[in-house]
Structure formats: C-alpha cells, structure tokens
Amino acid sequence: MSKVLPLLEPTGEAVAPCCPPLTERPMTADEAETAARMFKALGDPVRLRLFSAVASHEGGEACVCDISDVGVSQPTVSHHLKKLKEAGLLTSERRGTWVYYRVEPSVLAAMGQLLISR
Amino acid sequence: MSKVLPLLEPTGEAVAPCCPPLTERPMTADEAETAARMFKALGDPVRLRLFSAVASHEGGEACVCDISDVGVSQPTVSHHLKKLKEAGLLTSERRGTWVYYRVEPSVLAAMGQLLISR
Numbered sequence: 108m109s110k111v112l113p114l115l116e117p118t119g120e121a122v123a124p125c126c127p128p129l130t131e132r133p134m135t136a137d138e139a140e141t142a143a144r145m146f147k148a149l150g151d152p153v154r155l156r157l158f159s160a161v162a163s164h165e166g167g168e169a170c171v172c173d174i175s176d177v178g179v180s181q182p183t184v185s186h187h188l189k190k191l192k193e194a195g196l197l198t199s200e201r202r203g204t205w206v207y208y209r210v211e212p213s214v215l216a217a218m219g220q221l222l223i224s225r
Numbered sequence: 226m227s228k229v230l231p232l233l234e235p236t237g238e239a240v241a242p243c244c245p246p247l248t249e250r251p252m253t254a255d256e257a258e259t260a261a262r263m264f265k266a267l268g269d270p271v272r273l274r275l276f277s278a279v280a281s282h283e284g285g286e287a288c289v290c291d292i293s294d295v296g297v298s299q300p301t302v303s304h305h306l307k308k309l310k311e312a313g314l315l316t317s318e319r320r321g322t323w324v325y326y327r328v329e330p331s332v333l334a335a336m337g338q339l340l341i342s343r
Contacts, residue, residue: 130285130328133292134277139270146273150265152257159252167248178254210248219340222333 128223145218148194153179154187161188161197162210170205246341263336266312271297272305279306279315280328288323 126138134142149155160174171184179187188208191197196215197208244256252260267273278292289302297305306326309315314333315326 129273129277129333130280132277132281133295134274136270136274136296139273139277143268143270143273146264147268150261150268152254152261155247155257155261155264156252156254159247159250159257162248163250174251215247215340219337222337222340 125217126221129221130223142218142221145194145196145214148191148196151187153177153183154191157184157187158191158196158210161191161208162215168207168209170207172205243335244339247339248341260336260339263312263314263332266309266314269305271295271301272309275302275305276309276314276328279326280333286325286327288325290323 125141126134149158156177157174160177161169164173171181171188175181175184177184188197188199192199192208196211198211199206199208201207243259244252267276274295275292278295279287282291289299289306293299293302295302306315306317310317310326314329316329317324317326319325
C-alpha cells in the first residue's frame with residue numbers, strides 16, 4: 108500500500124528537489140502532494156525523534172539496535188523507520204544481521220529549501 | 226480541543242525557535258512534540274497549497290477571498306487556515322469584513338533550521 112516518493116529514483120538514489128520555496132509562488136497540486144508526504148512523515152513525535160536519532164548518530168547512520176531509547180518497542184521503531192524510508196527521508200542498507208538507516212541529505216536540504224523565505 | 230504551540234506567546238508574537246537542527250543531536254520528547262505539530266500542519270496537500278498561497282501572496286498576506294483557487298470550498302479554506310494558525314504557522318488580523326492571514330517568518334525560519342545539516 109505504501110508509495111515511494113517520485114523524489115526518489117527506483118534505485119534509491121535521490122534526485123532534484125521537488126518544489127520551489129513556499130514563499131515564491133503557490134504550489135501546484137502535484138508539488139503539494141509530494142512535499143506534504145514528507146512533512147507528514149515528520150509530523151509524528153516518535154517518528155521525528157527517531158529521524159533525529161538517525162540523523163545525529165555517529166557517521167550519519169544507525170540501525171534499530173542503536174536507537175532504542177525513545178520509549179517504544181523495537182518493532183515500533185522498525186515500523187517508523189520503514190515509514191520514513193517510504194517517504195524518501197531515509198535510505199537503508201543491510202549489513203550482516205542489521206539494517207542500517209541513513210538520512211538522505213539531499214532530501215533534507217530540499218525540505219529546508221521549501222521553508223526558506225526569499 | 227486545539228492547542229496553541231508553546232512557540233507562540235499568548236499575544237500571538239513569535240518567539241525563539243524550539244529546536245536544534247535534526248542532525249545535531251537526538252531531539253527530546255518535548256522538542257519533538259512541538260516540532261511534529263508544525264510538520265503535521267504542513268502534512269496535508271490542501272493545507273500546504275493554502276499555506277504556500279498565503280506565503281507567496283502579494284505583501285505576504287492574504288484573506289480567504291484571495292486564495293479560493295485550490296478546488297475546495299471557502300469554509301474548508303477557512304478551516305485549514307485556522308489549523309495552520311493553531312500550529313503557529315500563520316497569524317491573523319481582522320480588517321473590515323475579512324480576516325487576513327500572514328506567514329510567521331520566524332517560525333518558517335525555525336522549521337528551516339531544523340532541516341539544515343551541520
């Protein structure tokens with residue numbers, strides 16, 4: 108049921124940001140659809156904490172084993188990380204036993220751009 | 226039932242941003258609660274389009290009468306603008322017949338800061 112953001116190529120490589128700054132011109136319906144999905148993914152306190160935990164972790168990546176201190180179970184952590192990945196905010200790579208999550212810097216930058224006033 | 230963000234003084238004046246960049250350190254529960262409310266407010270495509278319509282409107286402000294071209298009824302527009310105001314993303318002022326909405330630049334900048342990598 109989950110949709111991968113058009114912002115990401117099928118390979119998982121990040122591509123150009125979707126949208127101009129919010130203050131530049133009214134967004135089109137398509138642009139708003141894409142950007143709202145990213146904002147929505149960060150619109151949950153637990154998910155936002157997990158995202159921040161990955162983003163600020165040593166080396167810019169973390170596995171579920173690294174970020175279990177937000178007061179929810181490991182399956183819940185995995186669920187939220189999956190949602191963040193589906194929204195295009197994280198990429199993942201399996202290494203041995205664990206899946207490592209990494210923040211996609213270009214996507215973060217693109218979201219930041221949206222919020223910059225010109 | 227709606228809650229006003231702690232980011233805003235009771236007067237409606239914007240105050241300092243809530244949180245450090247997401248990449249700097251894991252967010253606390255309180256910080257995540259505050260920031261998630263703002264992201265959630267932008268996590269709906271119609272609301273995001275309306276926000277962008279206000280943000281990019283001449284003079285940085287708009288009334289419902291100015292932004293009725295997103296394909297929803299005027300009461301729906303008013304409802305979404307109220308939600309954005311409750312999240313601290315817009316301020317409003319009644320002038321004559323209409324209520325004018327204005328983007329709170331410091332709040333937008335604070336959200337942008339959250340997404341900046343250091």
